[in-house]
Amino acid sequence: MSPLRALLVRDMRIAVRIGGGALMGVLFFLAVVTLTPFAVGPDLALLRRIGPAILWLGALLASLLALDRLFAADHEDGSLDLILMGSAPLELTVATKGLAHWLTTGLPLVIAVPVLGLLLDIEPNAIGVVALTLLVGTPALTFIGLIGAALAVALRRGGLLLPVLVLPLTVPVLIFGVSAADAAIIGPVPFGTPFTILCALTLMSLVVGPFAAAATLRHGLD
Amino acid sequence: MRLAGHDLACVRGGRQVFAGVNFALGAGEALAVTGRNGAGKTTLLRLIAGLLEPSGGRIELSGGRADTSPGEQAHYLGHREALKPALSVRENLDFWYAFLSGRDASPASALDAVGLAGLSALPAAYLSAGQRRRLALARLLVAPRPIWLLDEPTAALDAAGQQRLGELMRAHLAGGGIIVAATHGPLELEAKELKLGSQDALDPTGAPSVLAGGRRGGARPQAHPQAELPTRDPSPPFASLPGEGEKSR
Numbered sequence: 381m382s383p384l385r386a387l388l389v390r391d392m393r394i395a396v397r398i399g400g401g402a403l404m405g406v407l408f409f410l411a412v413v414t415l416t417p418f419a420v421g422p423d424l425a426l427l428r429r430i431g432p433a434i435l436w437l438g439a440l441l442a443s444l445l446a447l448d449r450l451f452a453a454d455h456e457d458g459s460l461d462l463i464l465m466g467s468a469p470l471e472l473t474v475a476t477k478g479l480a481h482w483l484t485t486g487l488p489l490v491i492a493v494p495v496l497g498l499l500l501d502i503e504p505n506a507i508g509v510v511a512l513t514l515l516v517g518t519p520a521l522t523f524i525g526l527i528g529a530a531l532a533v534a535l536r537r538g539g540l541l542l543p544v545l546v547l548p549l550t551v552p553v554l555i556f557g558v559s560a561a562d563a564a565i566i567g568p569v570p571f572g573t574p575f576t577i578l579c580a581l582t583l584m585s586l587v588v589g590p591f592a593a594a595a596t597l598r599h600g601l602d
Numbered sequence: 603m604r605l606a607g608h609d610l611a612c613v614r615g616g617r618q619v620f621a622g623v624n625f626a627l628g629a630g631e632a633l634a635v636t637g638r639n640g641a642g643k644t645t646l647l648r649l650i651a652g653l654l655e656p657s658g659g660r661i662e663l664s665g666g667r668a669d670t671s672p673g674e675q676a677h678y679l680g681h682r683e684a685l686k687p688a689l690s691v692r693e694n695l696d697f698w699y700a701f702l703s704g705r706d707a708s709p710a711s712a713l714d715a716v717g718l719a720g721l722s723a724l725p726a727a728y729l730s731a732g733q734r735r736r737l738a739l740a741r742l743l744v745a746p747r748p749i750w751l752l753d754e755p756t757a758a759l760d761a762a763g764q765q766r767l768g769e770l771m772r773a774h775l776a777g778g779g780i781i782v783a784a785t786h787g788p789l790e791l792e793a794k795e796l797k798l799g800s801q802d803a804l805d806p807t808g809a810p811s812v813l814a815g816g817r818r819g820g821a822r823p824q825a826h827p828q829a830e831l832p833t834r835d836p837s838p839p840f841a842s843l844p845g846e847g848e849k850s851r
Contacts, residue, residue: 386700397688458682465673
């Protein structure tokens with residue numbers, strides 16, 4: 381097994397074990413979505429209209445939930461030192477950890493959307509569209525979050541800083557994710573316009589996130 | 603293979619940890635780094651591993667694979683064992699075996715060598731401190747690395763474990779390896795000694811100039827008082843801190 385594949389398998393294994401972060405995001409997502417109808421009231425028209433936004437907001441917060449532990453846990457038990465000393469390029473190592481994190485926390489959110497969409501009375505085909513935007517958009521959230529997760533290691537009490545630093549960077553993803561879903565459900569903007577921008581944001585974060593996070597880790601260690 | 607440090611200096615948190623540290627090790631040689639708490643033993647190991655940047659001086663490795671840094675050719679055994687409590691003993695070791703591109707020993711035989719063969723299915727969370735240490739030592743066996751950087755390797759090990767560690771270290775040296783170990787107690791092998799921190803109060807005014815002058819470039823700190831000590835002699839292959847004379851007090 382190659383080093384990066386071993387890292388991917390290990391991180392996913394830890395995430396699904398007891399104490400791992402895999403289920404936490406989905407449960408938080410579930411809580412946000414199920415509580416919203418109680419807060420808004422039984423107005424189905426309103427729920428249907430704000431449904432995609434609620435799903436996106438829940439997914440955004442849920443995917444950031446376990447992120448601050450991504451490098452901090454490895455830092456505390458000394459694994460990060462050995463990972464940094466490894467022969468694999470740090471950017472790829474960081475990207476691998478991001479991928480493992482997305483597969484265990486981002487992807488379950490996408491899979492949960494069809495069930496949770498029913499609670500918000502979203503049409504079946506609209507649910508498909510929201511799930512598609514989340515499938516494309518959540519990797520961007522994770523990979524932008526990598527930067528914050530690396531800073532959480534470099535800046536000791538970074539856990540507190542993570543949402544403050546990362547949330548502003550995720551605003552464009554949120555805007556174009558929700559507007560792509562709305563465009564497909566309500567119109568009048570064609571679905572392709574915001575969706576393409578969402579794809580672009582994701583591709584950009586897939587490149588920028590690992591490089592920025594790797595640079596942070598390299599210079600932040602002591 | 604030869605590992606050498608020339609005039610190493612390190613500043614952490616604005617404080618000069620050590621300066622003017624020299625050492626040189628050939629294949630099959632061990633270096634025991636000693637000194638009081640806070641003298642910079644761990645810091646020196648992390649400098650060699652490439653986890654910290656020296657604020658002055660340089661580390662040279664000749665005779666190894668030319669395209670890799672000293673860190674990539676080294677095992678670092680720190681205070682923390684790099685174990686995941688949620689994974690079993692065997693899963694922990696299998697990961698490092700794959701991540702470090704191990705070829706030497708199989709994880710099973712390495713567990714056997716450190717006396718953990720019966721515990722391979724146990725989650726690492728349930729290991730005692732000594733058993734964790736043994737599992738970390740097994741990591742050194744599964745992947746071939748010519749340089750071993752060991753930070754207090756005997757900590758938490760029982761007598762049998764320490765004896766086993768001594769055997770493993772001697773075997774590594776016999777195979778042409780290099781060991782740098784930070785230690786308080788005696789190591790079970792022939793080793794040169796590098797005593798750090800024999801000067802208690804390093805001049806705090808020296809620290810800022812080192813920060814400004816020496817980062818990465820290896821430029822000599824200009825205003826550092828120790829640099830002018832006449833006792834320093836770079837020619838012998840192994841020398842201690844400039845304040846070496848004080849050791850005999």
